[in-house]
Amino acid sequence: MLQIRWHSRAGQGAVTGAKALADVMARTGKYVQAYSVYGAEKRGAPMSAYDKIDDKPILDHSKWMIPNYVLVIDPSLVFQEEIVDNTTDDTVFIVTSHMDKEDLISMAKHLEGRKVFVVDAIKISQEEIGRAIPNTPMLGAFMKVSEIIPFEDFLVSIEDILSKFPRKIIDGNLRAIKRAYEEVK
Amino acid sequence: MATKYELKSKEIWDGNTAASHALRQAQVDVVAAYPITPSTPIVQNYASFLADGYVDGEFVMVESEHSAMSACVGAAAAGGRVATATSSQGYALMAEVLYQASGMRLPIVMTVVNRALASPLNIHGDHGDMYLGRDAGWIHLIANNPQEAYDMTLCAFKVAEDKSVRLPVTTNQDGFLVSHTAQVVEPLDDDTAYKFIGDYTPLNPMLDTSNPATYGAQTEEEWHFEFKASQHKALMESPAVIDEVFAEFEKLTGRKYNRVESYKLEDADIALVVMGSAYETAMVAVDRAREQGIKVGLVMPRSFRPFPYNEMAEKLKNIKAVAALDRSCPMGAMGALYNEVSGALSANGQAAIMTNYIYGLGGRDTTAEHILEVIKETNENAKAGKRVTDLQGFINLRGPKLSFN
Amino acid sequence: MATPKEMMTTWDSIQFGAVLPSFEDPKNKVRSKFNSFNYKVADWRVEKPVFNRNLCIDCDFCWVFCPDSCFEVEEVVNKRGKKQAKIVGINYDLCKGCGVCVEVCPTPIKSLLMFSEFVDNDDALKQWPKKEDKKD
Numbered sequence: 103m104l105q106i107r108w109h110s111r112a113g114q115g116a117v118t119g120a121k122a123l124a125d126v127m128a129r130t131g132k133y134v135q136a137y138s139v140y141g142a143e144k145r146g147a148p149m150s151a152y153d154k155i156d157d158k159p160i161l162d163h164s165k166w167m168i169p170n171y172v173l174v175i176d177p178s179l180v181f182q183e184e185i186v187d188n189t190t191d192d193t194v195f196i197v198t199s200h201m202d203k204e205d206l207i208s209m210a211k212h213l214e215g216r217k218v219f220v221v222d223a224i225k226i227s228q229e230e231i232g233r234a235i236p237n238t239p240m241l242g243a244f245m246k247v248s249e250i251i252p253f254e255d256f257l258v259s260i261e262d263i264l265s266k267f268p269r270k271i272i273d274g275n276l277r278a279i280k281r282a283y284e285e286v287k
Numbered sequence: 288m289a290t291k292y293e294l295k296s297k298e299i300w301d302g303n304t305a306a307s308h309a310l311r312q313a314q315v316d317v318v319a320a321y322p323i324t325p326s327t328p329i330v331q332n333y334a335s336f337l338a339d340g341y342v343d344g345e346f347v348m349v350e351s352e353h354s355a356m357s358a359c360v361g362a363a364a365a366g367g368r369v370a371t372a373t374s375s376q377g378y379a380l381m382a383e384v385l386y387q388a389s390g391m392r393l394p395i396v397m398t399v400v401n402r403a404l405a406s407p408l409n410i411h412g413d414h415g416d417m418y419l420g421r422d423a424g425w426i427h428l429i430a431n432n433p434q435e436a437y438d439m440t441l442c443a444f445k446v447a448e449d450k451s452v453r454l455p456v457t458t459n460q461d462g463f464l465v466s467h468t469a470q471v472v473e474p475l476d477d478d479t480a481y482k483f484i485g486d487y488t489p490l491n492p493m494l495d496t497s498n499p500a501t502y503g504a505q506t507e508e509e510w511h512f513e514f515k516a517s518q519h520k521a522l523m524e525s526p527a528v529i530d531e532v533f534a535e536f537e538k539l540t541g542r543k544y545n546r547v548e549s550y551k552l553e554d555a556d557i558a559l560v561v562m563g564s565a566y567e568t569a570m571v572a573v574d575r576a577r578e579q580g581i582k583v584g585l586v587m588p589r590s591f592r593p594f595p596y597n598e599m600a601e602k603l604k605n606i607k608a609v610a611a612l613d614r615s616c617p618m619g620a621m622g623a624l625y626n627e628v629s630g631a632l633s634a635n636g637q638a639a640i641m642t643n644y645i646y647g648l649g650g651r652d653t654t655a656e657h658i659l660e661v662i663k664e665t666n667e668n669a670k671a672g673k674r675v676t677d678l679q680g681f682i683n684l685r686g687p688k689l690s691f692n
Numbered sequence: 693m694a695t696p697k698e699m700m701t702t703w704d705s706i707q708f709g710a711v712l713p714s715f716e717d718p719k720n721k722v723r724s725k726f727n728s729f730n731y732k733v734a735d736w737r738v739e740k741p742v743f744n745r746n747l748c749i750d751c752d753f754c755w756v757f758c759p760d761s762c763f764e765v766e767e768v769v770n771k772r773g774k775k776q777a778k779i780v781g782i783n784y785d786l787c788k789g790c791g792v793c794v795e796v797c798p799t800p801i802k803s804l805l806m807f808s809e810f811v812d813n814d815d816a817l818k819q820w821p822k823k824e825d826k827k828d
């Protein structure tokens with residue numbers, strides 16, 4: 103089973119991001135679970151969201167997991183040590199930051215020796231979507247790093263999932279996704 | 288006419304979305320609600336479906352859950368198909384009117400998202416609210432995942448509205464663990480779903496002004512007892528209808544539901560009784576225990592009320608030790624599942640060793656590992672041929688071991 | 693009263709009734725870690741509100757509506773001799789940049805406006821819209 107944990111602040115769209123990823127994967131015939139864990143109910147409070155993806159129905163309803171991927175979509179949460187909780191040496195971290203990888207790891211010591219990828223999803227979303235909603239660019243970065251499905255297929259699914267939004271927003275998101283796909287390092 | 292909603296054969300829905308689509312497909316006439324976490328999206332979605340023309344109905348926003356259920360009672364007595372949703376404190380505030388609804392034999396459907404009761408304040412899932420409504424004269428159906436939240440809600444209308452039942456029904460799903468967990472759901476298309484439920488046939492509708500009537504009349508000692516006895520009989524005999532509805536549903540969808548669900552019980556020595564999303568987590572634990580050579584199975588009452596006494600006893604007839612897992616703090620007693628199952632066994636002359644575990648209060652995580660521990664303890668009882676573990680234990684509670692004997 | 697440290701603990705030493713102290717030291721008004729005041733979400737901010745004292749009429753709407761108690765006030769006596777809360781500034785350690793205060797501010801030219809996090813407050817005040825700007 104592929105397990106993914108998102109770290110975000112309430113309001114940044116991690117829940118929507120996790121659900122969108124589940125939707126994309128379910129379209130390839132996988133079984134999925136997407137859920138989130140809230141702390142204090144306050145916009146801006148740290149929270150986590152989760153994806154489980156498997157070839158058979160997912161029965162385990164406990165929240166606990168050992169993530170294969172940790173996606174951090176808020177730049178400040180990169181510095182919280184909780185992001186490495188329950189991870190292994192193989193866990194891949196994709197984090198949002200304007201810093202480059204070396205500078206970031208020198209400040210966030212808990213990421214030393216880890217598999218870390220960096221993308222400035224906040225800046226990308228601000229520039230392409232017009233709001234700091236870094237969830238869709240993070241999905242673009244995740245597609246690049248994980249190579250879980252062909253990027254073209256992903257774009258088709260995500261455009262359909264976003265289809266309830268106005269064209270301008272869909273285009274902004276698609277641009278943000280493509281940019282993050284290119285820019286993640 | 289309501290607009291049809293385009294659905295894919297597989298949707299990614301959380302339990303709330305699933306329940307709200309079932310309400311939409313049932314073309315509920317009136318939803319009166321006072322939204323509360325974690326069931327808010329059910330009524331919110333219904334309201335948007337209505338605003339977008341996908342339902343011909345009426346959404347009544349009220350000032351409290353007491354009023355919500357009161358408005359449901361009014362609308363149902365007037366002759367409409369009626370539904371609402373609630374959780375926790377809202378459920379508690381409805382308590383008085385829940386008894387009114389069932390006493391008046393109004394087939395209201397309430398999609399409950401189970402959440403802990405305060406105090407301390409907690410928005411997460413446990414069965415405190417469901418247990419509070421246990422004696423209210425409603426049928427209570429349990430859903431363990433979003434697919435079942437959808438399926439049970441469709442079935443609920445058909446059970447409630449059957450002319451021999453005419454009782455309100457709740458469908459229960461665990462707060463957040465089901466209500467906010469998106470999974471693959473295979474919905475029916477709108478026409479098939481509506482056809483399954485069927486048109487609503489009102490009984491003594493108050494809007495039939497040529498036939499004025501009173502609902503819930505004052506009865507006192509002359510007839511109160513008879514009313515209550517006949518209401519109880521309807522509940523006790525509703526299993527026949529529930530079975531029929533489940534059979535028809537299976538024919539339509541291939542998904543089979545039973546009043547007592549079981550897993551790997553055929554050759555089992557020991558069994559766990561557990562209800563809600565943890566039933567599925569327990570399946571994972573059972574598979575692991577079997578790898579270690581422990582012959583364990585699971586049972587779950589799909590209908591918590593009417594409680595399937597005889598079917599439960601029948602399922603457990605070769606079992607040596609049973610652990611009943613309750614997701615509610617019993618406060619001075621054994622948990623409800625422990626009591627019901629013990630009663631069912633003793634009524635049938637069976638003598639499996641019974642123990643009780645309390646778990647998951649306020650959404651406390653319960654993993655397959657935790658349940659595996661319970662399985663091992665229960666196996667000790669079976670091997671010893673008598674109870675060697677404590678009568679009531681707590682799963683994943685922080686602090687020194689707490690148990691009662 | 694138990695101290696905050698003793699609170700989130702095991703069942704055998706938990707405080708009765710989930711009673712949480714608002715203050716660690718009530719006399720000196722030292723807030724406890726359970727006080728939502730100390731639950732900071734300012735890191736999240738990408739835009740900040742800037743306060744323009746010259747336009748403010750001290751209606752205190754912003755103070756009431758701000759979800760994170762950011763507005764700093766001073767007690768003053770107004771012309772009619774009544775006590776009044778005068779808004780003196782925004783505590784950026786608490787502000788999450790939600791913009792609610794700007795939304796509720798009633799003055800014809802807002803006394804609160806959102807600016808990018810990187811704009812200096814003095815520069816922001818220089819860019820403030822004038823009455824003429826509004827007319828066209």
Ligand code: SF4
Pocket residue numbers: 740741757758759760761762763782786787788789790791792793794
């Ligand atoms: S932006 Fe939001 S948090 Fe900041 S001062 Fe205004 S209302 Fe308060």
Ligand code: SF4
Pocket residue numbers: 747748749750751752753754755779793796797798799803804
């Ligand atoms: S809402 Fe505007 S006018 Fe009222 S006190 Fe705040 S800044 Fe001043």
